[in-house]
Amino acid sequence: MRDIRFEDMHLFVRVADLGSLSAVARERDVPVSQVSRTLARIEKACNARLIHRSTHGLTPTAEGLTFLEYCRCLTSTMDELEGEFASQSGQASGSVRVAASSVLAEHLLIPSFDSLQQAHPLLRVELVVDDRMADMARDGIDIAIRTGPPTSDTVVARPLGTLVRRLYATPAYLQAYGSPQHPDELHRHRLITNSAMAQLNRWPFIVDGEPHVVVADGHWRSGSTGITARLALQGLGIARLATLVADPLVQQGVLAPVLREWVDEQPSPIHAITLTRRHRLPKIKACIDHWALWFAGPPA
Structure with a gap:
């Protein structure tokens, strides 16, 4: 032994x-x-x-x-x-295994890595990209960056920010198939949905002051939020996308909002999730502290 x-x-x-x-x-x-x-x-x-x-x-x-x-x-x-x-040496070090969806990884985490490396040069990050929720213990995940409320009382969740989703399509698609004027018209359109997370296919609206949900039946489906955005960019239909992905593309003229005045945005909290007892490890705390500042953006 x-x-x-x-x-x-x-x-x-x-x-x-x-x-x-x-x-x-x-x-x-x-x-x-x-x-x-x-x-x-x-x-x-x-x-x-x-x-x-x-x-x-x-x-x-x-x-x-x-x-x-x-x-x-x-x-x-x-x-x-x-x-x-x-902690006593004052420098975080070691390997940190981080799980995130493709959208959060590409648009929030990866842009932060350069400044993370400058602040903590002895840290090594392994990024595990998957839209499905990871089993943190089984998969050896130190930090999971996820939207929505934590689903277990065996984890510690620190809020980092919020994620908003709206509906988008390409101008070419809307010209070819018309732009819906009411949520109930969506069934006439080609919709792009998520096969990995069914809750993302419950598209929320406010109709006559009341909550209204359309369960989207996808003509095109993908288990990756990143691929869902790519399908929309190909002009294949209407998709519900994160604004942090879609709004820059709207400014470029390659996407257009759909049913903007009807959509119930329902901001979803973004959390850094760790297993209990591990959130105090300096290497993990250093990453989460950095991302909390990064997600908040520069002070106004």
């Missing part, structure tokens, strides 16, 4: 979370054989079979679950210890 290193414990946690040696190897950019050898060495050091191997994947044995619990505790403590030293 004394031959087991903290890095071995980190690896075992990831094997248990992902249930696949190849997934862990891809995550670490190492050969599968290296992960397999490390796992075999851990089991030999423990003198126990820790992982059950089957065609359905890898799952911890009873001994493996006990070992996993201690690994999580010890690696978390080590992360906190490293954080304390980093």
Whole structure:
């Protein structure tokens, strides 16, 4: 047991979370054989079979679950210890794994990376781009940048800003198919919807002073908000897009607002979400503090 290193414990946690040696190897950019050898060495050091191997994947044995619990505790403590030293040195360092949707990644996070690097040159950021909500523990996510309220009480969420969505289409599409004058006319049009997040297809309006929802039935669908915007730019239909993406394109004349006076904007909060106990780690706090200032923009 004394031959087991903290890095071995980190690896075992990831094997248990992902249930696949190849997934862990891809995550670490190492050969599968290296992960397999490390796992075999851990089991030999423990003198126990820790992982059950089957065609359905890898799952911890009873001994493996006990070992996993201690690994999580010890690696978390080590992360906190490293954080304390980093805090005392006054400089955040280390690798931070950040999950975000394609829109938030492209239009908010990536433009902030240059100033983040200047402020914290020892930080390394891995950006995981996916519109679907990540399982932060399973996927090894340190920070998730997401819209909407947190869905779990096991996380810490810090507000960063708000996201507004409206309807848009190209001028060419509106010239060819006409511009709807009322939300109820949308069923006559080609709509572009999101196949990954059904709630984004409930398009909200205010009609006669009352909330009114049109459930959009997409002629074109995509699981990526970035691709949804690309479909709209191709003149394929009407899409509900984030204003931070669409409004600059409206100014360029390549998109036009649709039903502007009817849309209920319903600003959605943007949060930086972390697992409890990890939000105080200096490397994580440094990133979130930076983005809070970045999202707020320069003072008026």
